[in-house]
Amino acid sequence: MTQVTDHGGGVHSIRVPIPDNPLGHTLVHLLDTDAGPVLIDTGWDDPESWDTLTAGLTACGTDVKDVTGVLITHHHPDHHGLSAKVRDASGAWIAMHEADAAVVRRTRENPPSRWYAYMAAKLVAAGAPEAHVAPLIAARDAGRPRKLPGLDPALPDRTITPGDLLDLPGRRLRAIWTPGHTPGHVCLHLEEEHPAQLAGNGRLFSGDHVLPGITPHIGLYEDPDDATVTDPLGDYLASLERIGALGPAEVLPAHQHPFTDAPARVAELLDHHEARLADLRALLAAPLTPWQLAERMEWNRPWADIPYGSRNIAVSEAEAHLRRLVKLGHVETVQGSDPVTYVATG
Secondary structure (H helix, E strand, C coil), X not given: CCCEEECCXXXXXXXXXXXXXXXXXXXXXXXXXXXXXXXXXXXXXXXXXXXXXXXXXXXXXXXXXXXXXXXXXXXXXXHHCCHHHHHHHHCCEEEECHHHHHHHHHHHHCCHHHHHHHHXXXXXXXXXXXXXXXXXXXXXXXXXXXXXXXXXXXXXXXXXCCCCECCCCCCCEEEEECCCCCCCCEEEEECXXXXXXXXXXXXXXXXXXXXXXXXXXXXXXXXXXXXXXXXXXXXXXXXXXXXXXXXXCEEEECCCCCECCHHHHHHHHHHHHHHHHHHHHHHCCCCECHHHHHXXXXXXXXXXXXXXXXXXXXXXXXXXXXXXXXXXXXXXXXXXXXXXXXXXXX
């Protein structure tokens, strides 16, 4: 399959591989501007990914050293991973929403042992079995060096401010804040006529917010220093409705493939989450910990086949759904339970 696609109107995409990941690749978008080429996301920090990105830029008629800026939809390593290498090669600026820039700063400032301890404590509180938590405790005590992806992300130079037209000469690209997948996720709306005259309101670079065939992970916003009870799923659902109302002619996501009829896809995602919340409410007819709920939730494979790291992500997603159900008044905590359990009301 070709690694480069010309979407017309000075927009290309490059399929940058994600090693050992079922998603397969990140669609890094290249936007021509009067000041030079700008990237939307960069892909995973891996030698093959870097080679694919640079070869793709050459195929688009440019070079990595010519890139003038990098717009990051969100801080995850399959989007922000190669940003530092692009900046080192070109001197390009890097822009990100402040909420995700704060995540980058925390990640860089905290030693790995702090993160291992935090993750272990969260899993214990969620009811994870001792055998699952033990490797994190061991890593914390061993002072294991940074090996996980995304633990040394590039610090951005600029802030993406929601609602603003970005400073890209010759283009009209507006930032739309769409929290949920991360606290600072942004979609980028190209307020220009579609090159193929498709009906609708321009084109939307949707990052991971709206994808054509899968739903993005919605977990907790992790900050060891902030005890604020956030509602990431509520944020995501509200953000979805904002995109549905926008009605872009075409969506250019960061995974899978471009698609049209964004309002229909948004409606599918809203229906999916409504059904899932109803299913979880039924599961909570008897008290369950977040870990026990995650074990019983429907995933893309049986719980026994889910790898270690993915189980941590699944528990975070279960907790995000629990927070939404508590906020709606459909679920409550069982007083005195340790680890805490949740049960449906009424």
